[in-house]
Amino acid sequence: MDTTIKDLGEFGLIEKIKTLFGKPQDALGIGDDCAVLPFDKTNLLVTVDTLIENVHFFSNHPLDKLAIKAININISDIVACGGYPKWAFLSLSLNPQTKTSQIDLFLESLQKCFANSNLELLGGNTTKDDKLSINITLIGETDKPILRSSAKENQDVYVTGKIGCAACGFFAIKNNLKESDECLNRFLAPKARLDLIEKIKPYATAMIDISDGLLQDAMHICTSSNIGMDIILENINLCESKYLSDIDKITFGEDYELLFCADKKYRNSLLEIKDVKLIGYTNNSKKLTIYNKGKILTPQKYGFRHF
């Protein structure tokens, strides 16, 4: 019987594409937050993300906040590879009945984000559709790309910021509940950790941004680097909201915080940085193990699946 994309799953589909198209020759392709194009004096980082109405955001998502989200999820990929965003391409699909004032709200907010991050809009396309979707291609630059695949065993594992706020914000909005502005804004208008990259970059051996859930993203580092990891749940700075369980908070994603590994000798330097927490250790087990006060947890899921 013929299978469907739902049966195949997101990672099955990506594996199929990787196998069919093969590895690129002079660049680093599928399998990291960004593709890396090495040039004489620099490396270009390229990433693409899509947000579709009623798939990735609700129809009542305020459009000024949606603009912040759309560009920051891309900036976050560049930051996770140790780079700075430079040039963007915007593909916008719009219902022709959309009010011009709503698009102004979106574009003006997006332009502010561009100005704040020294980003330039170089192109894109506009097309009609029955609903709104936003696809942004972002090109960044770095002297030294930080990949998912370069963690070693016996290193420290760190995460920035508070984890689970976006999950709680989403839950509250979906179920029409009251929630703190912090949680609501973390879901509606997250900010990439461009503020931390300069401080973290000298130490990070491998890095990823938390988009699909802390556990799933930690697993990506393990698989790519061919290592294992112990994560200590109580060390994670978790969102205080009572709506969701700790496991929900570390498996929902959309926090756009940074998870990274570093040699133990840099521990003091790293712990001096505001918002950086030591949450675990790498090892040679090739498995991700989560401890809660000394006991091993076995979560039902590790993160978000797209199909």
Add this chain to the structure above:
Amino acid sequence: MDTTIKDLGEFGLIEKIKTLFGKPQDALGIGDDCAVLPFDKTNLLVTVDTLIENVHFFSNHPLDKLAIKAININISDIVACGGYPKWAFLSLSLNPQTKTSQIDLFLESLQKCFANSNLELLGGNTTKDDKLSINITLIGETDKPILRSSAKENQDVYVTGKIGCAACGFFAIKNNLKESDECLNRFLAPKARLDLIEKIKPYATAMIDISDGLLQDAMHICTSSNIGMDIILENINLCESKYLSDIDKITFGEDYELLFCADKKYRNSLLEIKDVKLIGYTNNSKKLTIYNKGKILTPQKYGFRHF
């Protein structure tokens, strides 16, 4: 009263975006087929295009042909700027109920196109949606970018290939009529003129690909170059199909042929190239004038509008 995107129109929306975001500093941005990023030894060309089910293609578009179309409309933008495609990023939105065999058809056909054009797939994303959409970001390279804005008055205007076949193919499919394979395939699976670029490049002062209609695309060169143009209708190699009028054939677009200007002294060299036709002349009128056997035509429309 609040206006809508339909009132504003595609070009109104693009103007709004251009004004709000301003001109980039070290790159050439919105307003050509590609953005141009100059590097020490090369120029990168970047373009993004979107195809959405029931907006840009019918649901019964064979997926192997759709793959050819999706990548070729992007290759065509790179070619129109005098470059060669190198790296691609694929964003795929899929209905989870899509049969895996259908996606295999799409991906295998796409991979063949990549192999034939020395293109590498470096990344992208996959997401669920209720229908299929394909967004491709393509990066190419050129030693010398050919822009829309560099035509001068008193030059020749050329077009490659046959014009209007895609229009007739579309018309036949939409109305369930018989049509030649040539027309059907030009709409379903167009090929960018990568085969001609090496021959045309030494001579072309300005170039564009015919995606929105020959007249509208010729107008883009006039506006960008601040010149005028006379186009001689009977000089254009028009599709023979009887379904559509000559005006329809030069205003529908999707031919992905090349329209370019060149100094008159190169006329003999250019007319030796198979598939290249001299169809007009530039002047200082800042207007586009279309002649049909000596008489001036005044078409109701010049090309495709997205809203």
